[in-house]
Amino acid sequence: DAKTTQPPSMDCAEGRAANLPCNHSTISGNEYVYWYRQIHSQGPQYIIHGLKNNETNEMASLIITEDRKSSTLILPHATLRDTAVYYCIVRVAGGNAGNMLTFGGGTRLMVKP
Amino acid sequence: GAVVSQHPSRVICKSGTSVKIECRSLDFQATTMFWYRQFPKQSLMLMATSNEGSKATYEQGVEKDKFLINHASLTLSTLTVTSAHPEDSSFYICSAPPLSGEQFFGPGTRLTVL
Numbered sequence: 001d002a003k004t005t006q007p008p009s010m011d012c013a014e015g016r017a018a019n020l021p022c023n024h025s026t027i028s029g030n031e032y033v034y035w036y037r038q039i040h041s042q043g044p045q046y047i048i049h050g051l052k053n054n055e056t057n058e059m060a061s062l063i064i065t066e067d068r069k070s071s072t073l074i075l076p077h078a079t080l081r082d083t084a085v086y087y088c089i090v091r092v093a094g095g096n097a098g099n100m101l102t103f104g105g106g107t108r109l110m111v112k113p
Numbered sequence: 114g115a116v117v118s119q120h121p122s123r124v125i126c127k128s129g130t131s132v133k134i135e136c137r138s139l140d141f142q143a144t145t146m147f148w149y150r151q152f153p154k155q156s157l158m159l160m161a162t163s164n165e166g167s168k169a170t171y172e173q174g175v176e177k178d179k180f181l182i183n184h185a186s187l188t189l190s191t192l193t194v195t196s197a198h199p200e201d202s203s204f205y206i207c208s209a210p211p212l213s214g215e216q217f218f219g220p221g222t223r224l225t226v227l
Contacts (some may be wrong), residue, residue, distance in 0.1 A: 042221060099159075
């Protein structure tokens with residue numbers, strides 16, 4: 001799996017948008033960008049994933065640059081409950097259950113009142 | 114989304130004892146489950162891949178005789194930490210991918226070895 005680089009920590013004011021960047025300059029053409037988050041002392045939670053088009057769901061938006069070498073996860077209106085470590089992972093998607101996830105250091109997002 | 118459960122959520126044991134952790138996929142079948150370990154303020158590290166009907170695959174540096182994995186059915190995998198020692202104290206997390214390939218994680222088991 002391609003390696004990702006994320007800032008170790010970020011702060012965000014409650015109610016504001018949180019923009020979390022991720023660099024994945026060695027991503028392959030068949031690798032997707034996945035985002036998970038881990039709230040303290042819980043298992044990771046899937047957020048969103050995409051290949052090359054921007055994606056949006058009820059939790060977040062994912063913006064992928066045209067060259068696919070970086071992406072940004074956007075939480076449009078951050079709440080205190082969004083405080084967590086956010087992991088950006090690139091991997092081949094699909095029905096192959098053998099593709100485990102390789103976690104990097106992630107970004108520790110602190111949402112402040 | 115799919116649900117994965119773990120039991121127990123927290124366990125404290127004496128050094129030298131064995132501890133079994135269960136991971137269940139509640140609403141889907143999983144031929145493969147993954148076991149991760151997470152030490153404080155560190156990221157998740159894959160320990161092993163649990164395969165239904167065959168032996169588990171262990172990552173480099175993980176002792177297969179110490180961390181016994183049994184994938185008893187399409188909805189259950191167990192991790193047994195044998196002869197646990199304080200350095201085995203950690204947060205153990207399992208995950209399972211449904212046929213869609215996405216991964217869903219259990220809530221984790223915090224093991225404390227005294």
